[in-house]
Amino acid sequence: MNDKTHESEKLREQPATEAGVIDSEQPALTRPDPRVRLWKWIALVVVVIAAAVAGWFWFGHSSEEQAKAKGKGDPNARTMPVVAAPARKGTIEVRIDALGTVTPRNMVVVGTRVDGQLLSVAFREGQEVKAGDLLAQIDPRPFEVLLTQANGQMARDQALLKNAQLDLERYKTLLAQDSVSKQQVDTQESLVRQYQGAVQSDQGAIDNARLQITYSRIIAPIPGRVGLRQVDPGNMVHASDSNGLVTITQVKPVTVIYPVPEDNVPRIFARMQSGQDVTVDAYDRSGNNKLATGRLLTVDNQIDTSTGTVKVKAEFPNQDGALFPNQFVNVRMAVETHQDATLVPIAAIQRGAPGTFVFLVKEDKSVAVTPVKLGTVEAETAEVQSGLQPGNLVVVDGADKLRDGSRVELIDPNARATEQAAPAKKGPPGDESQGGQGRRYKGGG
Numbered sequence: 001m002n003d004k005t006h007e008s009e010k011l012r013e014q015p016a017t018e019a020g021v022i023d024s025e026q027p028a029l030t031r032p033d034p035r036v037r038l039w040k041w042i043a044l045v046v047v048v049i050a051a052a053v054a055g056w057f058w059f060g061h062s063s064e065e066q067a068k069a070k071g072k073g074d075p076n077a078r079t080m081p082v083v084a085a086p087a088r089k090g091t092i093e094v095r096i097d098a099l100g101t102v103t104p105r106n107m108v109v110v111g112t113r114v115d116g117q118l119l120s121v122a123f124r125e126g127q128e129v130k131a132g133d134l135l136a137q138i139d140p141r142p143f144e145v146l147l148t149q150a151n152g153q154m155a156r157d158q159a160l161l162k163n164a165q166l167d168l169e170r171y172k173t174l175l176a177q178d179s180v181s182k183q184q185v186d187t188q189e190s191l192v193r194q195y196q197g198a199v200q201s202d203q204g205a206i207d208n209a210r211l212q213i214t215y216s217r218i219i220a221p222i223p224g225r226v227g228l229r230q231v232d233p234g235n236m237v238h239a240s241d242s243n244g245l246v247t248i249t250q251v252k253p254v255t256v257i258y259p260v261p262e263d264n265v266p267r268i269f270a271r272m273q274s275g276q277d278v279t280v281d282a283y284d285r286s287g288n289n290k291l292a293t294g295r296l297l298t299v300d301n302q303i304d305t306s307t308g309t310v311k312v313k314a315e316f317p318n319q320d321g322a323l324f325p326n327q328f329v330n331v332r333m334a335v336e337t338h339q340d341a342t343l344v345p346i347a348a349i350q351r352g353a354p355g356t357f358v359f360l361v362k363e364d365k366s367v368a369v370t371p372v373k374l375g376t377v378e379a380e381t382a383e384v385q386s387g388l389q390p391g392n393l394v395v396v397d398g399a400d401k402l403r404d405g406s407r408v409e410l411i412d413p414n415a416r417a418t419e420q421a422a423p424a425k426k427g428p429p430g431d432e433s434q435g436g437q438g439r440r441y442k443g444g445g
Helices: 002-013 034-073 141-176 182-215 262-273 413-421 436-442
Strands: 079-086 088-110 116-121 134-138 217-219 224-226 246-261 279-283 290-299 309-316 328-345 350-352 355-361 367-371 373-378 381-386 393-397 407-410
Touching: 079 355, 088 224, 088 309, 088 373, 088 381, 141 182, 182 217, 246 262, 246 290, 246 328, 262 290, 262 309, 262 328, 279 309, 309 328, 328 373, 328 393
Parallel strands: 079 407
Antiparallel strands: 079 393, 088 246, 088 328, 116 134, 134 217, 224 246, 246 309, 279 290, 279 328, 290 309, 328 381, 350 355, 355 367, 355 393, 373 381
């Protein structure tokens, strides 16, 4: 009891601030806002979750990369299924590719050589004609009239000539008898020569009339294909018409003109001078379909200084009409032939840090990166000038997963093609690891 009384008195003696009463002159102490404390907790939780995810991704990814690196670093860790083919000895041609234009072997604008009315046209547009075939007929009657007149004049002058010749014979007889003067004989001789000239002139008129009649029949000067006619029957045509009646293009055979680089001219001439035909193939614009095969005909006599090329002309039989005038074609011309060359499929050639190389399959079924020097590449075949020998086995399919020293399993190329073509039948849609190439490599581990 006394203790409680003592404590009460002690509290009364303490200042108001110590008794828990806030002095109005001192700053008040603020309590923390509950919303601020909530946001701090949310931020802390987010940081913890992000750290956990980053740690899981880092350690999991590092482990996966280490596993992959370990598998790649050890050539014996996986056996890769591949398709291989041997290098072989064979013949390959050095070809020049160019873009050419089909040009007719000959092209003639057929026109009239006489003036007159066009009576008829004897051809169909686009028709194949032979040399000498009738194309059109011009009215020949005016020229037939001229021929009749020339024949009449010829008969008259021949009669006068005959009479003058008889008179000359008589004058010569009388001159021998001194019955006429020498002057009369000379005059008669001049008259005979005059009539002889008239007869020759008449013969020329006859020949000219006959020629005009011949020209009234317009014939094909060359074999070929006729184009669209420029004049319809019934119109007057003249020898001075520049368009003519129709154009004939000779397309059997046909030629192709194309430029080649000037550096190839010596090889072309060497091939031509050897007596061998230079084979030229014409392809369509895509370069996939061969249209015709021909031979080199001639080379132009000068180089175009603006392009550094020379024009070359090749001839094609074109019996099937595959080449059409002014058509653009891709041309491949063989200028050299390499005998006993080492050849490999083009699919075996790889390019990377070592340069151009192949994966050489060794006897222990491992592969070695082997640098090679390429020569001519033709279609799906490449010439190897150094680095391989005929009989060496090289990888032609499946090289994308290989490294130097990788172990391989040789498979049948037909089976590989079948597997690539077969649709994936296992696993969910879009899972490429269940079929095709991904499936093959998955099974090789």
